[in-house]
Amino acid sequence: MARNLDPKCRQCRREGEKLFLKAEKCFTDKCSVDRRAYAPGQHGQKSGQRLSGFGTQLREKQKIRRIYGILERQFRRIFASAEGRKGQTGENLLQLLEGRLDTVAYRMGFGGSRSESRQLVRHNGVLVNGKRVNIPSYSVRPGDVVQMTDTARAQLRTKAAIEAAEARGFPEWIEVDAKAGKGVFKAYPQRSELPATINEGLVVELYSR
Numbered sequence: 001m002a003r004n005l006d007p008k009c010r011q012c013r014r015e016g017e018k019l020f021l022k023a024e025k026c027f028t029d030k031c032s033v034d035r036r037a038y039a040p041g042q043h044g045q046k047s048g049q050r051l052s053g054f055g056t057q058l059r060e061k062q063k064i065r066r067i068y069g070i071l072e073r074q075f076r077r078i079f080a081s082a083e084g085r086k087g088q089t090g091e092n093l094l095q096l097l098e099g100r101l102d103t104v105a106y107r108m109g110f111g112g113s114r115s116e117s118r119q120l121v122r123h124n125g126v127l128v129n130g131k132r133v134n135i136p137s138y139s140v141r142p143g144d145v146v147q148m149t150d151t152a153r154a155q156l157r158t159k160a161a162i163e164a165a166e167a168r169g170f171p172e173w174i175e176v177d178a179k180a181g182k183g184v185f186k187a188y189p190q191r192s193e194l195p196a197t198i199n200e201g202l203v204v205e206l207y208s209r
Helices: 008-015 022-025 051-068 072-083 090-100 101-107 114-122 157-168 198-205
Strands: 126-128 145-148 174-178 183-185
Touching: 008 101, 051 072, 051 198, 072 090, 090 101, 090 198, 101 114, 101 145, 114 157
Parallel strands: none
Antiparallel strands: 126 145, 145 183, 174 183
């Protein structure tokens, strides 16, 4: 399966903000965005560069792709599905991305980052409604119960991840029993519940060209 193997800290620096790709490191003073707040590469420290309208739209699309850890072809498929649903395409897009099993597992604290949660899913560590699912892009529906297997829950890394997530608090659209390592995907998140730093309207404009 194709993956983005670019160093995660370089991806955050390229977008100029924290994308929370490196688990707990992103919450410490070791975060590369805090230490080097400029783009990577030999021309990264040049200032005064202004993006065109297309460039701004492209950067926003790349940022969302990197946040959710998906490639271009996958992203286009999800966008096409969002266009076919009722409601605003941009909000539909974010809801479909948040409904992916790897993202739901991340929101429930099963992994410290989306990539950790994706690995947990791929390694048969997650059950949906009692059935093993190892497809990260699996669409979780409202009311579905997502839980870790006993083997996965016993791992020190997953224990640390879910404790850290519990300390920060869980989103409103999921309900989590941290001790049992399970949760319920109650509903798709509303736009107001998602980060304001994401501008999905720019992506809609980009694909409308």
